[in-house]
Amino acid sequence: NMKLKWASDFITDGSHHSPSEDPNGDKIYITVSDIKNGEIDFENAKRISDEDFKELEDGDCRPQKGDVLFSKDGTIGKVTVVDDNDFVVLSSLAIIRPSDKVSSEYLKYFFESEYSLEQMRSRLKGSALTRITLEIIVELDILVPPEEEQKDIVNHLDHETSEIDNLIEQVK
Numbered sequence: 001n002m003k004l005k006w007a008s009d010f011i012t013d014g015s016h017h018s019p020s021e022d023p024n025g026d027k028i029y030i031t032v033s034d035i036k037n038g039e040i041d042f043e044n045a046k047r048i049s050d051e052d053f054k055e056l057e058d059g060d061c062r063p064q065k066g067d068v069l070f071s072k073d074g075t076i077g078k079v080t081v082v083d084d085n086d087f088v089v090l091s092s093l094a095i096i097r098p099s100d101k102v103s104s105e106y107l108k109y110f111f112e113s114e115y116s117l118e119q120m121r122s123r124l125k126g127s128a129l130t131r132i133t134l135e136i137i138v139e140l141d142i143l144v145p146p147e148e149e150q151k152d153i154v155n156h157l158d159h160e161t162s163e164i165d166n167l168i169e170q171v172k
Helices: 050-058 104-112 114-123 133-138 147-171
Strands: 009-011 027-030 046-048 068-071 079-081 088-090 093-098
Touching: 009 133, 027 050, 046 050, 050 088, 068 104, 079 104, 093 104, 093 133, 104 114, 104 147, 114 133
Parallel strands: 027 088
Antiparallel strands: 009 093, 027 046, 068 079, 068 093
8 A cells, every 4th residue: 555656757847828729730649538548549630839738748748658657636536557758647537557567457456446537536625536746646546556466457358348348348
């Protein structure tokens, strides 16, 4: 049992200033609304200029492969693991780089857990769960089992969630 800040190598959030949208831009930025069902919706993401991208990248707003993105404004608790990282994020998303003791997938499931959400709710003391600060996120208690156990937990949850997804599809 340890604080998230000790289980991570790097924790920040995205840019606090919104770059101008550039419909012809080659680069994109991601906000909470671009995370859908645990995936990043690159199709509908907003485009920006190379200059704005470079400025945000220099400001640590570009995640690395394996980082976990966690929505901290608007809808709390949307989570995804970064694979393709050719984008920058705005301040509604936290970027968490797990230490080598914690797998990215395990950390994603941790953030989706009731255990994690309940800690956030209790720290917000009664106000609606619409915004959470980095100061609260870094202090979250995370259970860090040995790596093999993390793998087993992730495999089990992957299997369970895919079965649930299949049932939902059948019902539709």
